[in-house]
Amino acid sequence: MTVVVDENLVRKLIAAQFPRWAGQAIERWPSDGTVNAMFRLGDDLVVRLPLTKSGAKDIALEQKWLPRLAPKLPTPIPEVLGAGVPADGYPWPWSVYRWLPGENPRPEALGSPVPLAEDLAEFVLAMRRVPPVPAPSLAHRGGPLATLDAETRSAIESLRTIPEENVDCDAVLALWEEALRIPVWEEPAVWLHADLMPGNLLVDGGRLSAVIDFGCLGVGDPACDLFPAWNLLPADARGVFREALGVDDATWSRGRGRTLSQALIALPYYRTINEAMAGNARHVIRAVLEEVGWA
Incomplete structure (x- = not known):
């Protein structure tokens, strides 16, 4: 299955499922990853959408376990603020997270x-x-x-x-x-x-x-x-x-x-x-x- 994941899709998904964040700037975030597409949403949020069916399983895993693990870890990890569902031709679950500052080490x-x-x-x-x-x-x-x-x-x-x-x-x-x-x-x-x-x-x-x-x-x-x-x-x-x-x-x-x-x-x-x-x-x-x- 080929799914076009772009700013327009993200804008429609956010407007329909999380209207409190509608109208915020959306920008695709460059990533070396191959399983998910990442989009900045305003200054404080990031949207993560799987590009494959296997990636969708990863999203569900995170939505279930990250809230349980976070209090037990010394290092910040992604915080799920919104659990999106399939819509507008996009077939898999997706998430909105709080943006975590920093850069990948080299x-x-x-x-x-x-x-x-x-x-x-x-x-x-x-x-x-x-x-x-x-x-x-x-x-x-x-x-x-x-x-x-x-x-x-x-x-x-x-x-x-x-x-x-x-x-x-x-x-x-x-x-x-x-x-x-x-x-x-x-x-x-x-x-x-x-x-x-x-x-x-x-x-x-x-x-x-x-x-x-x-x-x-x-x-x-x-x-x-x-x-x-x-x-x-x-x-x-x-x-x-x-x-x-x-x-x-x-x-x-x-x-x-x-x-x-x-x-x-x-x-x-x-x-x-x-x-x-x-x-x-x-x-x-x-x-x-x-x-x-x-x-």
Whole structure:
């Protein structure tokens, strides 16, 4: 299904369902994300509309769980102010949120990487401490690494056919197979954001100011929320992040393997259509190989 999501559609949806906000300026907000369209609504609000049916499930998940999680977390997260319904040819639920200031961090331009690592660890620890009952189902990517094996291997073979990316495919395959041999997580599942990419983090003055996009939310292996160690933080701050979380060797290795898998899958897919996603995938591959001394 192709859905045209533009300012005119947003204006009609707001006027019909939330007339108190009708007449406010609407401006599409540039985003590197691929699942939702974002529009500023006046100075204090943002409208988020899924572009796919799977994205609609993410919106429903956020509408249910964000209000319950927010009081338990040390970092601001999106606040749902309006739950929109399908109308005017738009087929899925959508949301109006309070606008959260800040900007997405970039690995090459972090102002305070060590304090940022401490902020990220504090958020992850707070998520883990939320009682897991009741909770949604298994988080996206929250299960055993083996569930990612076929897709990861396929991505590595794709990268072998793209020599200009200069990925050491033998090295990343060896690392992936090593990660698969690590024992699976057998302790109780914990709450996970499950998608702590730079595009889902906001910083202000170098410090973490908000965490957004909880569409992958669920419970599972805590290794799933170690993504920032390799997709954002330099080596010294990575060590601070690990120490603050008290991560054992097996969990750290599973987290590294999971982050590597995500990058390997993303790179051949996004390399010509989303430079931000492809660029971060390249960064992760370099960071992982450097950490194990294979770069």
